[in-house]
Amino acid sequence: MSSMRPIHVLREQLVSGTLNAVALTEAVLQHVDAVEPELNTYVTVTAEQARQQAAEAADAFARGVARSPLQGIPLAIKDNICTKGVRTTCASRILERFVPPYDATVMQRLQAAGAVMIGKANMDEFAMGSSTETSHFGATRNPWGHAEYVPGGSSGGPAAAVSAGLGAAALGSDTGGSIRQPAAMTGVVGLKPTYGRVSRFGLVAFASSLDQIGPLTQDVHDAALLLQAIAGHDPNDSTSGDVAVPDYTEVLDRGVRGLKLGVPREYFVAGMNAEVEAAVRAGIEALRQAGAELIDVSLPHTPYAVATYYILANAEASANLARYDGVRFGFRAAEPADLSDMYMRTRAEGFGAEVKRRIMLGTYALSSGYYDAYYKKAQQVRTLFRQDFQRAFADCDALLTPVSPTPAFRLGERLDDPLQMYLADIFTIPMNLAGIPALSVPCGLTTDGLPIGLQVAAPPFREDVLLQVGATFESITDFHTLKPDGLPVTCKGDGYGL
Amino acid sequence: MSDGHIIISEEQVAHVARLARLGLDADEQRRLTDQLNTILTYMEQLSEVPTEDVEPTAHVFDLVNVYRADETGRRAGGTSLASQEAALSNAPETEQHFFVVPRIVE
Numbered sequence: 001m002s003s004m005r006p007i008h009v010l011r012e013q014l015v016s017g018t019l020n021a022v023a024l025t026e027a028v029l030q031h032v033d034a035v036e037p038e039l040n041t042y043v044t045v046t047a048e049q050a051r052q053q054a055a056e057a058a059d060a061f062a063r064g065v066a067r068s069p070l071q072g073i074p075l076a077i078k079d080n081i082c083t084k085g086v087r088t089t090c091a092s093r094i095l096e097r098f099v100p101p102y103d104a105t106v107m108q109r110l111q112a113a114g115a116v117m118i119g120k121a122n123m124d125e126f127a128m129g130s131s132t133e134t135s136h137f138g139a140t141r142n143p144w145g146h147a148e149y150v151p152g153g154s155s156g157g158p159a160a161a162v163s164a165g166l167g168a169a170a171l172g173s174d175t176g177g178s179i180r181q182p183a184a185m186t187g188v189v190g191l192k193p194t195y196g197r198v199s200r201f202g203l204v205a206f207a208s209s210l211d212q213i214g215p216l217t218q219d220v221h222d223a224a225l226l227l228q229a230i231a232g233h234d235p236n237d238s239t240s241g242d243v244a245v246p247d248y249t250e251v252l253d254r255g256v257r258g259l260k261l262g263v264p265r266e267y268f269v270a271g272m273n274a275e276v277e278a279a280v281r282a283g284i285e286a287l288r289q290a291g292a293e294l295i296d297v298s299l300p301h302t303p304y305a306v307a308t309y310y311i312l313a314n315a316e317a318s319a320n321l322a323r324y325d326g327v328r329f330g331f332r333a334a335e336p337a338d339l340s341d342m343y344m345r346t347r348a349e350g351f352g353a354e355v356k357r358r359i360m361l362g363t364y365a366l367s368s369g370y371y372d373a374y375y376k377k378a379q380q381v382r383t384l385f386r387q388d389f390q391r392a393f394a395d396c397d398a399l400l401t402p403v404s405p406t407p408a409f410r411l412g413e414r415l416d417d418p419l420q421m422y423l424a425d426i427f428t429i430p431m432n433l434a435g436i437p438a439l440s441v442p443c444g445l446t447t448d449g450l451p452i453g454l455q456v457a458a459p460p461f462r463e464d465v466l467l468q469v470g471a472t473f474e475s476i477t478d479f480h481t482l483k484p485d486g487l488p489v490t491c492k493g494d495g496y497g498l
Numbered sequence: 499m500s501d502g503h504i505i506i507s508e509e510q511v512a513h514v515a516r517l518a519r520l521g522l523d524a525d526e527q528r529r530l531t532d533q534l535n536t537i538l539t540y541m542e543q544l545s546e547v548p549t550e551d552v553e554p555t556a557h558v559f560d561l562v563n564v565y566r567a568d569e570t571g572r573r574a575g576g577t578s579l580a581s582q583e584a585a586l587s588n589a590p591e592t593e594q595h596f597f598v599v600p601r602i603v604e
Contacts, residue, residue, distance in 0.1 A: 098588055099587070101581075101584035196559060235566070235573075239561065307541040307544050325519070329588035344521035356520060356522075360515065361538075363514050367514060380554045381547050383552050383554065
């Protein structure tokens with residue numbers, strides 16, 4: 001199963017009968033058994049439920065009523081998305097035994113589409129991290145680089161699962177880069193939709209004005225299929241947009257001729273990894289050769305992204321995480337002396353170091369006397385980020401940038417230096433601040449054999465443009481077909497099919 | 499380490515921890531004081547950005563308040579809410595139909 005095929009290929013085989021849905025899920029579960037001890041991509045494997053869903057899909061195919069492109073497709077679901085009857089831990093001790101009494105809207109939609117859930121995938125605790133090392137259930141390892149590197153984060157479990165063939169695709173969440181950065185570091189496609197494109201109902205809240213659920217897939221075509229299934233207005237999420245959802249597969253073969261693609265100069269900075277810069281610039285040049293017009297643009301507030309984000313996201317997090325008090329759900333410290341002691345010890349024992357750090361930062365930024373200097377100031381700078389993008393998109397259809405300034409780093413390398421860890425998110429945070437959609441597609445390998453991602457960003461609700469550019473990029477390159485054993489499946493030469 | 503630049507003292511860290519109902523041991527408190535000073539020093543760069551007359555953004559898109567139908571037991575989308583039993587099922591301690599907490603009033 002290391003040569004797991006994309007959803008749209010599996011679909012053809014399932015429809016033609018050359019592949020059986022039960023056999024597909026069994027093969028994935030066997031592969032999970034074989035490689036999980038090394039990679040630790042799942043917090044909970046739901047084998048029994050997966051077998052039942054696969055049997056239902058096989059039955060639908062046998063009766064000729066399997067109409068959804070996701071029918072029988074095995075998926076990994078990030079463990080901060082609520083699944084009825086299946087524990088949803090957010091990779092935290094405080095939710096270790098939390099079993100949601102309801103399904104997130106995205107789960108209801110996937111079930112209606114006949115998809116198979118293989119399990120709940122590992123993540124940084126409460127999605128706070130960029131390496132999937134802060135999980136209460138241990139770090140996930142990157143399938144690339146002999147399992148010596150982090151898979152990125154916070155959706156490192158979903159990304160590694162897709163990369164290693166432990167699911168055909170996955171759902172993750174992205175608050176400051178948590179889909180795109182791990183996608184780039186594990187050589188898969190990751191899409192953060194526009195804020196409000198996908199319902200957040202049932203997504204455990206981290207920073208409510210920034211969080212968004214999105215797909216991690218083997219190629220751009222699959223990202224279109226998975227986004228199609230989960231996008232759209234939800235009356236249960238008052239922040240979801242009532243905006244029509246186009247047919248995302250229609251744009252995949254349109255090419256980029258006539259498109260204006262902006263290259264923001266602030267995203268190519270001194271100190272970024274030279275191999276990353278070279279690969280991203282080569283990718284941009286490939287799109288120019290495919291017919292796009294490149295435009296030099298400026299997003300002048302980019303250097304302030306990390307400071308702005310870590311004030312706003314942590315302020316929201318400190319409020320959202322106030323609910324973990326040991327009363328209604330989750331962990332409670334043993335034998336509390338009184339109510340205050342119960343709160344203090346429940347949270348002290350239930351949260352890990354990174355979550356505590358962020359609650360502290362957020363509480364401080366919101367506290368009396370500091371609110372204006374930190375929180376309000378960051379909200380004002382957030383307005384400037386929105387204006388930066390509005391100006392840029394007046395001149396171009398989409399933006400091309402790196403995803404992360406570096407490839408995957410070694411396990412443990414940045415754990416003792418939180419600020420260094422935060423700086424890894426500088427190129428992905430601005431899109432969350434502005435609420436716009438962005439895509440990561442594989443665009444190269446370092447000499448150490450680690451994947452590199454190219455980011456495409458578009459105006460609000462223009463995921464179709466991301467998919468159009470991404471699909472064109474895949475049609476002229478082979479990087480999305482590379483597999484973690486370092487052996488390309490169809491790659492020729494330097495990845496450009498030369 | 500915070501290169502000696504002190505924005506938040508250890509006493510303030512203890513105060514913020516109390517506000518957040520977060521128990522910290524002495525080691526954690528010292529380490530967090532160092533780390534928060536490093537991070538807050540980095541965040542000071544925001545003061546360089548002129549923001550006079552700039553409206554703060556709390557939310558990226560214009561939102562209007564949404565009201566659901568005034569029916570008990572249903573969500574805005576029409577689906578049923580979890581039963582009382584389901585809502586209590588994750589609680590650390592319950593009695594009859596209540597969450598149990600340590601005594602508050604003597």
